[in-house]
Amino acid sequence: MEPARPTSRTDDTSESRQEIIRAAAEVFMEFGYAASTIDAVADRLGATKGRIYHYYRSKAELYFDVQIAAMERLLAEIEPLARAEGSPAEKLRRMGLRHTEILLIDSATQKVAVQGLEKNLLAAKAARHVKTLRQIVRMRDEYEQLFAEVIDQGIRAGVFIDLPPRLATKPFFGTLNWVTVWFSPRKLQRPEDLTAIATTLTDYALRGILKEPLP
Amino acid sequence: MEPARPTSRTDDTSESRQEIIRAAAEVFMEFGYAASTIDAVADRLGATKGRIYHYYRSKAELYFDVQIAAMERLLAEIEPLARAEGSPAEKLRRMGLRHTEILLIDSATQKVAVQGLEKNLLAAKAARHVKTLRQIVRMRDEYEQLFAEVIDQGIRAGVFIDLPPRLATKPFFGTLNWVTVWFSPRKLQRPEDLTAIATTLTDYALRGILKEPLP
DNA sequence: TCCGCGACATACCTATCGGTATGTCTTTGC
DNA sequence: GCAAAGACATACCGATAGGTATGTCGCGGA
Numbered sequence: 001m002e003p004a005r006p007t008s009r010t011d012d013t014s015e016s017r018q019e020i021i022r023a024a025a026e027v028f029m030e031f032g033y034a035a036s037t038i039d040a041v042a043d044r045l046g047a048t049k050g051r052i053y054h055y056y057r058s059k060a061e062l063y064f065d066v067q068i069a070a071m072e073r074l075l076a077e078i079e080p081l082a083r084a085e086g087s088p089a090e091k092l093r094r095m096g097l098r099h100t101e102i103l104l105i106d107s108a109t110q111k112v113a114v115q116g117l118e119k120n121l122l123a124a125k126a127a128r129h130v131k132t133l134r135q136i137v138r139m140r141d142e143y144e145q146l147f148a149e150v151i152d153q154g155i156r157a158g159v160f161i162d163l164p165p166r167l168a169t170k171p172f173f174g175t176l177n178w179v180t181v182w183f184s185p186r187k188l189q190r191p192e193d194l195t196a197i198a199t200t201l202t203d204y205a206l207r208g209i210l211k212e213p214l215p
Numbered sequence: 216m217e218p219a220r221p222t223s224r225t226d227d228t229s230e231s232r233q234e235i236i237r238a239a240a241e242v243f244m245e246f247g248y249a250a251s252t253i254d255a256v257a258d259r260l261g262a263t264k265g266r267i268y269h270y271y272r273s274k275a276e277l278y279f280d281v282q283i284a285a286m287e288r289l290l291a292e293i294e295p296l297a298r299a300e301g302s303p304a305e306k307l308r309r310m311g312l313r314h315t316e317i318l319l320i321d322s323a324t325q326k327v328a329v330q331g332l333e334k335n336l337l338a339a340k341a342a343r344h345v346k347t348l349r350q351i352v353r354m355r356d357e358y359e360q361l362f363a364e365v366i367d368q369g370i371r372a373g374v375f376i377d378l379p380p381r382l383a384t385k386p387f388f389g390t391l392n393w394v395t396v397w398f399s400p401r402k403l404q405r406p407e408d409l410t411a412i413a414t415t416l417t418d419y420a421l422r423g424i425l426k427e428p429l430p
Numbered sequence: 431t432c433c434g435c436g437a438c439a440t441a442c443c444t445a446t447c448g449g450t451a452t453g454t455c456t457t458t459g460c
Numbered sequence: 461g462c463a464a465a466g467a468c469a470t471a472c473c474g475a476t477a478g479g480t481a482t483g484t485c486g487c488g489g490a
Contacts, residue, residue, distance in 0.1 A: 034250030171419040174393025175386045204386040208419040
């Protein structure tokens, strides 16, 4: 009768929704938000519009759900690492490494989230989605904060370069996130290959932020 | 009668075209390719479609011209620096610094070019624009090559980290290019502020690529 | 067994937007 | 000074795609 669970999605993993999110992520990644059609997402599912509009009320809502799914995974995986024991440099390394691995493994969903495509477009015409938009921004901010805090610890300890933490996160994330731009998932990349790329990038980012090089 | 100068644009600076390119860059940057309308570009010019279609035969052609304009500026400014005298580290620093400054100064046009938005979209439906697309890819490649060569010199000299040059350019550009994602041109940024940001990012990228830190 | 609802498919409506055809005014060459 | 072309504006067409209204089928409960 009505779309199930309008905006709530906490622990709602109705399986069918997950499939839709995954298909939508691939299409959004390939064409961008505006150029992606609901029909294209449905095609990829071997279904029709009806299935999607049964769960989502609009294209924008679907797009937001992809973003939220991506951020939830990042937060769930990185937060424990941020709260773990270890020196700032060690912690930051583990966080950056895992962060990059997730970008590579989950590349469709993450590419959409990381590059924040069409943010402005949506901000323009979606006065109705302000609330969801705020939620996403808050999640992004919270995520960046995890890194900013560890970086702050490193700066205080005198082992990181002297910059405002929030500014220091920019080139750090830039080194890592740029992978979503140049990396294209080839025919069966082995997990080791992905880890190798992630390691190279993380080491690079760490050298940029450390005062003295790694031993 | 017919659109002036279909695809040639060498030294064609008909002033009106330049205005169109600038307006188009702003709109494309704000909304992405697919979500941008020709009418929106015309509005920003205080004109109508007619003016744009007098110079361009399609939206895609206009989009490509923005990309080409951006790459031409980068190539024109960076190539002399790449051919100049100096140690690899010094040269790479000057190149990265100027590169980032251009991204910040010319942010609308460069953001469109750097993020390569909708590349896949165009590749999909634009079998007719293959030639122009190849030209843009070639320019990008040529540009990356300028950096790859200097990096290669540094690697051979033993002062840069040991990586394939083409791979080493990735995190280097990532650090710098990511600025197009997080930087938003506020109300009158002073040139010094932009240079300060560019310097911070370039230093970061250089620490990542150097074996030993700067003296 | 039958009712009802969830989970879709089908058919359809409609606004938007790329592109075109044509008109108008201005400039330039002779 | 006048014809032709350049530089646009105006009016219009047609396809695409977001959204809706409605139908169908299967399953679980009373």
